[in-house]
Amino acid sequence: MKIFDPHIHMTSRTTDDYSAMAQNGILVIVEPSFWLGQPRTNVGSFIDYFNSLLGWERFRASQFGIRHFCTIGLNPKEANNPRLAEEVLSLLPRYLQKDGVVAVGEIGYDDQTDAEERIFARQLELAMEMDLPVLVHTPHRDKKRGTIRSLDLIRSVGFPEERALIDHNTEETLPLILDTGCWAGHTIYPHTKMDEVRMVKLVKEYGSERILINSAADWGISDPLKVPKTTDLMLESGITLQTIRTIVWDNPAHFFSQSQRLDLAGIDARPSIDQTEFYGGSTVLRGGQTPVVER
Amino acid sequence: MIAFLTEILRARASGGGWKWFQTASRSTVAPVDLNRLLGNYAGASLRLGKRALNLEPEETRRWNSRRPDLPVDHWGLDELGRAILLLKIVHLPPDEYVDTVLECYQQGDSREQQSWLRGLNLLPGRGRFLDAAVDACRTNIVPLLEAIACENPYPAAHFPELNFNQMVLKSLFNAIRMERILGLESRFNPELSRMADDYASEREAAGRDVPPDLWWVVAPRITPERIGRIYPYLQQGNSRHRYWAARALGYARDEPSRLELEGRRTIETDDRVLAAIDASLAKMVQ
Incomplete structure (x- = not known):
């Protein structure tokens, strides 16, 4: 089965993860920019981070036959640092015009402060100007309220709902999203957010329309194979192949193709691997390793 | 000094x-x-x-x-x-x-x-350092969160309500015992009660355990029609759930809650839970 993981933080993962992902059918990934586990102290850190998403990380993915796209934005946690927030916002217009940037994100609420709301609204407006979809993070704490507030803000800004992917849904928030025109992402985590069994139940209840799943694997306890693992459980549980394909391939491909930067034609063909390539003088290989070359 | x-x-x-x-x-x-x-x-x-x-x-x-x-x-x-x-x-x-x-x-x-x-x-002039203290609560490093949230009088004394509530919720998330948050009782508020109540609903919908002491945060400002949602926790197998449900119900003033406590009292065997039930019943009489 071809798999598209629409939310995974590969900068925190190893080449073993890339190999395993490729072996398990993952062909395309989207890496949203987020925070690094601790606050950045200056705007230069953002510049380097955005550049690494667009450069080295995309190259690393390509070395395992995986197409890597990213979303760029100011995450809600760091929206609370007023000086830094302004500096990062001023960078965004140029980064959002770069190749392979398929949405503005992750944006949204964390503590649900006024500062977060202001920065969230401005990035929604920026996405409209840039003609890009948005990837919206919903908060861990006070999630239901935060989700409702996110949907309200999208509506009040006049952002087109079909271009918004609201992520990290639960049993309680999914129906709220489906009542709108937005798309609903689900993060399958080992302990928090959503798990495979619960996800199967949700799919049985709500079907596949505008529903996506992702691993959101990052530096925390997470699993980059959660999408294929959930796919397996869906199959075992009697969910049809067509429904599964809609969730793990068609929906993410269709959603991000709205950016006009992800060409649906040929996206399902695995790019050939050439590990003799270098990026800025660097290779994923270490001394003595034999490069994989497919030509 | x-x-x-x-x-x-x-x-x-x-x-x-x-x-x-x-x-x-x-x-x-x-x-x-x-x-x-x-x-x-x-x-x-x-x-x-x-x-x-x-x-x-x-x-x-x-x-x-x-x-x-x-x-x-x-x-x-x-x-x-x-x-x-x-x-x-x-x-x-x-x-x-x-x-x-x-x-x-x-x-x-x-x-x-x-x-x-x-x-x-x-x-x-420690109020001038409020922004940094609030920002510390955004950490994912639990010992750092504990340094501000636990055994520390600063948040109760200085945090605005929104930030205080977020810190409490994050502590619940990280299985930090509520008794470690100094001055928590002095900062109980209806919004915090609602947030913790919603968190319990989210955990219940996901089939996951609810932090036992969450009800202590919910109960003092719960709306009267919702107090009954705590009752099942008074019958749980885990005595920590029963203990905190019993303590939480001490904030209720209604007859059904009193009857729930009385009923549990006749079958409760755990001394700590019994003491909590008695304390809550005494509080209700006042």
């Missing part, structure tokens, strides 16, 4: 540690060389060690006569040393003082930041 704290430090520091601290203290004399101060702020763990203060009874008595609101027993010797260094630079012009103190936080590693969040309670 400085003299007493220094006395506590001196009684516990090694010979080398005390000598280092005396030299380090000189970096706090004007003009302050920021780099040197930051180096000493960092070096405290290496030079003084991290052993907990564990005050002697006489020291405890003397400390409590000064700051009964501020527990310091669990502070490490390095943390005390850092707090004293920050107290020694209060002679700086106000803006420089604030900037210098903030640098110690921003450039600190996790342990230095933990020390800073505890030591904050000793600094004059």
